[in-house]
Amino acid sequence: MGIGHFFVDRPIFASVVSIVLMIVGGVALLGLPIAQYPEIAPPTISVTAQYPGANAETIAETVAAPLEQQINGVEGMIYMNSLATGDGQLQLTVTFQPGTDQDIAQVQVQNRVSQADPRLPEAVRRNGVQVTSGRRTS
Structure with a gap:
């Protein structure tokens, strides 16, 4: 059996x-x-700038291009994308590898933006370029 x-x-x-x-x-x-649950969303850093009176093409050529060239290659970066609007706004988002320290990434991006500052139009420098963390507050 x-x-x-x-x-x-x-x-x-x-x-x-x-x-x-x-x-x-x-x-x-x-x-x-x-x-601990794994980090799913990669850290992001946002760079915003205003160029009053400029169209999207002008912003892309005179603001986005110098910033992208300078920020490109920052340690831990996966990719970046930018959005230039017709009302003088630029939104550049830098995405980093999961696990990257967001505070350090923000400092590195801020340093790169400072290096690009002399190449930006005077109106943009007057308004300032803001670098903010994409961190969510809960």
């Missing part, structure tokens, strides 16, 4: 064993330690 026949001949016993195994598994699952 094999194990299969044993449980076929005793269906109530087989059901009890199955229920006990599920309860033990559920208790074990709840007892598993979870140190």
Whole structure:
């Protein structure tokens, strides 16, 4: 007589064993330690600038291009994208590898923006270029 026949001949016993195994598994699952959930969203740093009276093409050529050239290659950067609007706004977002220290990344981007500052139009320098962290507050 094999194990299969044993449980076929005793269906109530087989059901009890199955229920006990599920309860033990559920208790074990709840007892598993979870140190920390992984960081899913990569850190981002935003660079914003205003060039009053300029169109999107002018902003792209005179503001976005110098900033992108200077910021490109900052340590831990994955990619960046920029959006120049027709009302004189520039939004440049720099995305870093997950696990990158966001404060250090912000300082590095700010240093690169400072290096590009002399190449920017006077109106942009007057208004200032803001570098902000994409950190969410909860």
